[in-house]
Amino acid sequence: MASLEIEHLEKSFGANRVVKDFNLSIAEGEFISLLGPSGCGKTTVLRMVAGFEHPSGGAIRIGGQDVTALPSNQRNIGMVFQAYALFPNLTVAQNVGFGMRVAGRSRAEIKTRVAEMLDLIGLPDLGNRYPFQLSGGQQQRVALARALAIQPRVLLLDEPLSALDAKIRVSLREEIREIQRRLGITTIFVTHDQEEALSISDRVVVMNGGVAEQIGAPFEIYNQPKTRFVAQFVGTLNALTAQVADPARGALRVGSTEVILGAPVSADTNAEVTLAARPEVLALGRREGNDTIFSGKIAEVHFLGSILRVKLEVEGQTIALDTFNRPGNPPPEVGSLAEVSVASRDLLVLAD
Amino acid sequence: MISKRFWSWLALAFGILYFALPLLGTLEFSLRARRGVYSLDAYRSVLADPQFRETFTYSVVMAIFTILVGALIVVPTAYWVRLKLPKWRPVVEFITLLPLVIPPIVIVFGYIRLYNTSSFLPLTGSITGTNILLMLGYATLSLPYMYRAVDTGLRTIDVATLTEAAQSLGAGWGTILARVILPNVLVAVLSGAFITFAIVIGEFVLASLLNRPAFGPYMQLTGANKAYEPAALAVIAFSITWICMGLIQLVTRFSKHTNAKR
Numbered sequence: 001m002a003s004l005e006i007e008h009l010e011k012s013f014g015a016n017r018v019v020k021d022f023n024l025s026i027a028e029g030e031f032i033s034l035l036g037p038s039g040c041g042k043t044t045v046l047r048m049v050a051g052f053e054h055p056s057g058g059a060i061r062i063g064g065q066d067v068t069a070l071p072s073n074q075r076n077i078g079m080v081f082q083a084y085a086l087f088p089n090l091t092v093a094q095n096v097g098f099g100m101r102v103a104g105r106s107r108a109e110i111k112t113r114v115a116e117m118l119d120l121i122g123l124p125d126l127g128n129r130y131p132f133q134l135s136g137g138q139q140q141r142v143a144l145a146r147a148l149a150i151q152p153r154v155l156l157l158d159e160p161l162s163a164l165d166a167k168i169r170v171s172l173r174e175e176i177r178e179i180q181r182r183l184g185i186t187t188i189f190v191t192h193d194q195e196e197a198l199s200i201s202d203r204v205v206v207m208n209g210g211v212a213e214q215i216g217a218p219f220e221i222y223n224q225p226k227t228r229f230v231a232q233f234v235g236t237l238n239a240l241t242a243q244v245a246d247p248a249r250g251a252l253r254v255g256s257t258e259v260i261l262g263a264p265v266s267a268d269t270n271a272e273v274t275l276a277a278r279p280e281v282l283a284l285g286r287r288e289g290n291d292t293i294f295s296g297k298i299a300e301v302h303f304l305g306s307i308l309r310v311k312l313e314v315e316g317q318t319i320a321l322d323t324f325n326r327p328g329n330p331p332p333e334v335g336s337l338a339e340v341s342v343a344s345r346d347l348l349v350l351a352d
Numbered sequence: 353m354i355s356k357r358f359w360s361w362l363a364l365a366f367g368i369l370y371f372a373l374p375l376l377g378t379l380e381f382s383l384r385a386r387r388g389v390y391s392l393d394a395y396r397s398v399l400a401d402p403q404f405r406e407t408f409t410y411s412v413v414m415a416i417f418t419i420l421v422g423a424l425i426v427v428p429t430a431y432w433v434r435l436k437l438p439k440w441r442p443v444v445e446f447i448t449l450l451p452l453v454i455p456p457i458v459i460v461f462g463y464i465r466l467y468n469t470s471s472f473l474p475l476t477g478s479i480t481g482t483n484i485l486l487m488l489g490y491a492t493l494s495l496p497y498m499y500r501a502v503d504t505g506l507r508t509i510d511v512a513t514l515t516e517a518a519q520s521l522g523a524g525w526g527t528i529l530a531r532v533i534l535p536n537v538l539v540a541v542l543s544g545a546f547i548t549f550a551i552v553i554g555e556f557v558l559a560s561l562l563n564r565p566a567f568g569p570y571m572q573l574t575g576a577n578k579a580y581e582p583a584a585l586a587v588i589a590f591s592i593t594w595i596c597m598g599l600i601q602l603v604t605r606f607s608k609h610t611n612a613k614r
Contacts (some may be wrong), residue, residue, distance in 0.1 A: 051519070052516050052519070072519040073518075073522050085513040085514055087517070087531075089536050098523075099521035102518075102521060102527055143517075150522065156520075
């Protein structure tokens with residue numbers, strides 16, 4: 001049975017529809033990310049699940065129970081906020097124990113559970129500190145412990161890593177995922193950072209303009225984007241304008257270069273389509289298995305350490321490609337002529 | 353050229369003289385009850401007067417009730433306005449400022465007119481009723497200070513997110529107010545409380561026209577009938593006010609978590 005079901009969820013602020021017919025079914029223990037640019041409605045969906053916003057339509061069910069009309073303090077949901085939101089007047093231990101105190105649990109039970117939670121987040125000795133005495137990363141871990149202490153049915157994370165610096169962001173997201181796996185708690189994670197979403201989720205929901213554009217595993221989202229938006233928002237993408245030469249054969253023309261996709265294209269002859277390729281599937285020079293070859297001129301070279309990013313002018317358009325650094329291979333010179341090869345099965349034809 | 357600093361110091365010295373000289377004069381005069389030597393006779397006489405003790409106690413008790421009722425009205429209101437009705441903030445702010453532009457004499461005549469013995473709510477018909485009316489009047493007079501203090505206190509915390517965090521942990525409105533909001537604005541409430549205290553101790557018009565034995569009318573009465581005692585009373589009243597201000601500072605400093613940013 002699905003742990004959390006969202007059906008035909010709608011939200012309007014005045015005439016502005018911010019969430020449109022949103023559907024999602026989350027299995028027990030699953031980690032789902034809502035990914036999208038700011039204003040795409042991802043936070044609004046999360047806030048409706050938490051009970052902070054009332055849906056204009058649709059239903060939310062947790063463990064089979066319809067909670068759409070239930071106030072947030074009766075939903076038994078754990079929530080972690082971007083701004084930590086620890087109670088500044090309470091110590092770490094009191095913060096973590098707050099939910100249990102509200103629920104009227106015994107002192108001994110609260111004490112045991114708080115100690116357990118502080119162990120879980122790796123801060124067993126900080127129970128007597130006040131929030132202002134902690135670093136941002138520590139505060140957010142305490143906030144996570146506080147949310148988990150009430151043994152919620154669902155854990156909601158609203159951009160919990162956005163206020164932290166880059167290094168802690170990476171280590172804490174792994175820690176969150178580790179804890180989530182250990183407890184097996186159903187989790188929704190809201191983020192605008194695609195790397196975050198891809199790296200820790202079971203499934204990713206890419207949202208745009210209040211609509212779920214694609215729902216799928218990170219590998220699928222990245223490699224088989226269903227819409228142009230998903231392809232461009234998740235990862236870097238080269239988009240080339242191509243003309244259809246023979247739709248049945250899947251033959252396209254990019255300037256003077258012919259590209260044979262090997263599968264039929266659903267477009268008319270001479271129609272314009274967008275051909276897309278990730279920078280890492282392109283190779284500088286010819287390579288075995290890469291059957292499509294473009295000739296061009298090196299326009300820019302960026303040496304990023306382990307990765308070399310090269311931009312080429314091909315048929316009047318720009319292509320970016322990534323290759324790994326190899327000590328024996330110095331970067332090509334700007335202005336020199338070069339060839340780019342790619343396997344035609346790695347090319348995507350994007351629908352708008 | 354004389355430095356800018358010199359002029360600032362001069363202005364400050366002038367200001368200090370302007371405020372301190374009358375006070376020093378009053379203090380000096382209050383000590384001259386005995387001919388030829390300085391003595392505390394005037395203070396002794398004031399403190400020995402049973403009426404002083406009675407009226408002072410009455411005003412202190414009134415002040416405490418005023419603070420409690422004021423805080424009970426202001427904290428939830430300011431919280432709710434910040435959380436749910438931000439558009440109404442200017443309106444509420446304007447209402448809380450009204451006591452500054454409407455003189456107490458107008459307020460008290462209004463009260464007497466509205467709540468006299470032949471009205472729908474004859475508060476002035478009994479002593480308790482009159483006390484309640486006076487206390488509510490005091491709460492009105494202190495509203496501008498109390499509201500501003502609490503509102504400023506609320507500004508330093510993220511009211512909306514803290515409320516949602518508490519809600520997600522199962523807390524209802526009462527719990528949120530008592531365990532999350534109030535403790536975090538307690539310093540602000542206390543600073544509002546001390547200003548309220550100072551206002552109530554010195555207030556004359558409301559107490560006098562409602563004919564209650566408060567400290568303000570007593571000061572006026574003494575001033576009209578005695579020579580040195582009014583000066584001593586003035587010094588005492590000033591001291592009380594200053595002790596209040598000092599307490600505000602102390603409380604602010606001793607609060608454990610005031611360094612917190614959120």
